Amino acid sequence: MRTSSRFVLVLLAGALFSAGCPATAFALDPDAIVDPNASSLELFSHGFQAYKRGEKDVAFKSLKYAAQKGHRGALWKLARMYADGDGVPEDDFEAFQIFEQIVREPDNSSADNAYVANAVTALADYLRRGIPGHVNVDLPRARQFYFHAASYFGNPKAQFELGRMMLEGEGGRTNPKQAARWLKLAASKGHVGSQALFGYLLFDGKTISITPEPVRGLAMLTMALKRATPADKEWIRNLQEQAFAVSSEVTRRTAQSYAEQQLASAGAIAKSN
Structure with missing residues (x-):
């Protein structure tokens, strides 16, 4: 240490x-x-x-x-x-x-x-x-x-919870962009909650002042929902359904295809290990 x-x-x-x-x-x-x-x-x-x-x-x-x-x-x-x-x-x-x-x-x-x-x-x-x-x-x-x-x-759960607190202004000032950085970092390590929340921020774009990325965001939400534990499934499903409801058919299909490819790739890697 x-x-x-x-x-x-x-x-x-x-x-x-x-x-x-x-x-x-x-x-x-x-x-x-x-x-x-x-x-x-x-x-x-x-x-x-x-x-x-x-x-x-x-x-x-x-x-x-x-x-x-x-x-x-x-x-x-x-x-x-x-x-x-x-x-x-x-x-x-x-x-x-x-x-x-x-x-x-x-x-x-x-x-x-x-x-x-x-x-x-x-x-x-x-x-x-x-x-x-x-x-x-x-x-x-x-x-x-x-x-x-x-x-x-570099604890991913801590990064996720810190990101949430920064988004909501818990225990300090609100800082959406910094929150997104922590969530992105945790998501890259496979933290499901971070994948869902970061995906929602990408889909929306406005909260973190970026151009929305609906396909990538919806895909991340879809992957997170499939991998979520029972404890997290409800809130992740709510976010995924919100994004899905306002997406075009093209966005839905593209995001679904991308999510399936990523999940299949992750499954293949897991089996090889």
Whole structure:
């Protein structure tokens, strides 16, 4: 991790920690069926394999021991389990504290950068929506965290969320052109939401003060809709249908053909890998 990046991480995490978020400490479980004296890597591997088998209680114990030994991957997975209620009772504040620990105690290993980037992005998500009774909504700080993950780590989700905040003026001034740059960057990495929103901006043109590109924009919206998860499908469908409704028949056909070619090409590449 670059020195400048680590310095900013310390500042970001320090702001959270000084605001009264206590550090998370995992209690050892004497009934665990894993060896707490194993290395952090062995414990993480054991926990990961148990998780894949659906043995989430065993996975949780192994990951907890690995996390106590400082394994960033174990910390991140525990946080995600708490955030999603995956094998443990859902607890956003517990997840928040673990993500904060990952950011507050980064090391110099580039292998851990992805975990740190995802943790910074997750903290931004929580700051954006808050955790009742624990974390107040703080849009400027959320935007700051997204910017850090987007710029230092190139995290596509952070780039997408930062773009959305800039479009809507959340946590700072509105900046549609800069928003489009972040969305374009995330879209180039395959982020579906960014493909949809950037495609809509291209189709419209006016929001970012460019000549509209209806074929390219509608094609991106169509591709995004086909690749969207259930959680994103509704809002992406709404944008795609809006664009489709005002498009000419030629634009519709050309965009559909282009989208099908791109999806087929992506599928062929995926199979070859």
